[in-house]
Amino acid sequence: MREPTFLILTALARAPMHGYGLITEVAELSGGRVELRPGTLYGALDRLADDGLVERDREEIVDGRARRYYRLTDRGETALGAEVERLSHTVRAAQARLSARATQRPAVA
Amino acid sequence: MTRQLGDRYRSLLRFYPADYRAERGDEIVDTYLDLARPGQRRPSRADVVDLASGGARQHLRARHAHGLADALPFAATLALSAATALAAVWLVAAETVTIPVGVFWTSAGPFATLGAVAWIVWLLASVAALLGRGRPVVLLALLATVATIPASVLTPYARPPLFVLLPQVALGLLALFLPARRVSYEPAVVGLAAAGIAVLVRTDFFYYNLLDVLALVALGLASAVAVAGVVFTARGDTRGWWPFVLLLGPILLLALTRLSESGPQQWPKFSAAALTAVVSMVVAVAAVPASLWLSGRRRRTRCSECGQRTVG
Numbered sequence: 001m002r003e004p005t006f007l008i009l010t011a012l013a014r015a016p017m018h019g020y021g022l023i024t025e026v027a028e029l030s031g032g033r034v035e036l037r038p039g040t041l042y043g044a045l046d047r048l049a050d051d052g053l054v055e056r057d058r059e060e061i062v063d064g065r066a067r068r069y070y071r072l073t074d075r076g077e078t079a080l081g082a083e084v085e086r087l088s089h090t091v092r093a094a095q096a097r098l099s100a101r102a103t104q105r106p107a108v109a
Numbered sequence: 110m111t112r113q114l115g116d117r118y119r120s121l122l123r124f125y126p127a128d129y130r131a132e133r134g135d136e137i138v139d140t141y142l143d144l145a146r147p148g149q150r151r152p153s154r155a156d157v158v159d160l161a162s163g164g165a166r167q168h169l170r171a172r173h174a175h176g177l178a179d180a181l182p183f184a185a186t187l188a189l190s191a192a193t194a195l196a197a198v199w200l201v202a203a204e205t206v207t208i209p210v211g212v213f214w215t216s217a218g219p220f221a222t223l224g225a226v227a228w229i230v231w232l233l234a235s236v237a238a239l240l241g242r243g244r245p246v247v248l249l250a251l252l253a254t255v256a257t258i259p260a261s262v263l264t265p266y267a268r269p270p271l272f273v274l275l276p277q278v279a280l281g282l283l284a285l286f287l288p289a290r291r292v293s294y295e296p297a298v299v300g301l302a303a304a305g306i307a308v309l310v311r312t313d314f315f316y317y318n319l320l321d322v323l324a325l326v327a328l329g330l331a332s333a334v335a336v337a338g339v340v341f342t343a344r345g346d347t348r349g350w351w352p353f354v355l356l357l358g359p360i361l362l363l364a365l366t367r368l369s370e371s372g373p374q375q376w377p378k379f380s381a382a383a384l385t386a387v388v389s390m391v392v393a394v395a396a397v398p399a400s401l402w403l404s405g406r407r408r409r410t411r412c413s414e415c416g417q418r419t420v421g
Contacts, residue, residue, distance in 0.1 A: 040159055042140075
């Protein structure tokens with residue numbers, strides 16, 4: 001799973017969101033590293049909808065602007081959970097290696 | 110002001126298919142307006158690129174061919190790896206040839222032809238790819254490669270043969286699709302290995318004695334995309350055999366040069382090389398729409414109840 005996809009699914013895990021909300025949430029989750037633009041975001045959402053990982057939730061008109069909300073499906077929740085588990089396993093392995101390296105290093109006087 | 114900006118964003122929606130534009134246009138424009146800076150009057154260049162690439166992806170999606178766009182970064186990395194390997198071999202083995210005494214030849218400094226400049230830029234492109242900044246340097250290398258042709262006409266310096274330059278340009282055009290800001294170490298590794306081999310086997314070679322290199326790189330590329338095609342298909346990866354389709358042009362250009370040799374001379378005649386290049390390009394260009402058509406056709410199934418064709 002690519003990072004933008006992972007971040008979009010993570011953003012939707014809390015509550016259904018609209019496009020603008022997703023862009024700001026993804027930027028916040030990634031510490032400003034990933035800045036999605038609308039063309040990229042809606043393309044990604046279409047792909048996720050095709051794969052059954054997200055679906056449309058509801059539509060609202062706020063200040064005359066269309067707001068369409070998207071939510072995570074059960075399948076999306078499972079896919080996100082599997083990816084979180086995979087990443088956690090990798091992080092745990094890296095931490096174990098780093099800890100082992102720290103204990104093997106000779107003390108500096 | 111907001112209305113004017115909205116109209117400008119809306120005009121960029123022409124990149125999208127009409128039905129998608131009708132369904133999603135307002136949502137995309139409104140999101141852009143939500144993100145607009147105070148006082149912003151027109152879409153930024155990055156916005157134009159975003160909408161153009163988004164539109165291209167939707168056209169592919171409509172034809173059930175996501176895989177083509179997904180395969181571009183992979184194919185671009187392979188293309189840059191092959192281009193780097195060739196550049197390394199040409200620079201180490203062909204450009205350092207000793208010009209025999211009595212032959213009228215104007216060397217480009219320590220190198221035999223102007224091609225050395227282009228090959229050095231290609232090697233720099235693989236280094237830039239290590240830093241995730243490969244694309245602009247690939248463009249520079251591409252321009253340097255093409256520029257050897259007019260430069261050789263306007264100056265006394267020679268250029269590499271066209272059957273060397275053409276595949277390099279074809280590989281370079283594909284390498285322009287390298288993923289932005291993503292580190293690619295493969296081109297540098299492949300280039301380093303190719304340079305090492307070239308140093309080991311180097312004698313007084315020039316381009317015309319090195320035609321087997323083109324065939325070997327074609328074989329390497331074909332093997333890589335064949336393995337990738339099998340693996341992607343087995344995994345259900347949308348990229349499937351698209352890398353093969355995308356790299357078909359460069360592979361044919363590289364492979365057919367060896368086969369188009371004629372007569373006692375050990376390199377292709379201009380007419381044979383030109384015919385080879387045209388055939389390669391026609392086949393490669395036709396392969397993309399043909400694959401898109403097949404990809405769309407495979408998705409169509411006949412409805413068991415009404416007997417009509419539906420897209421599934």
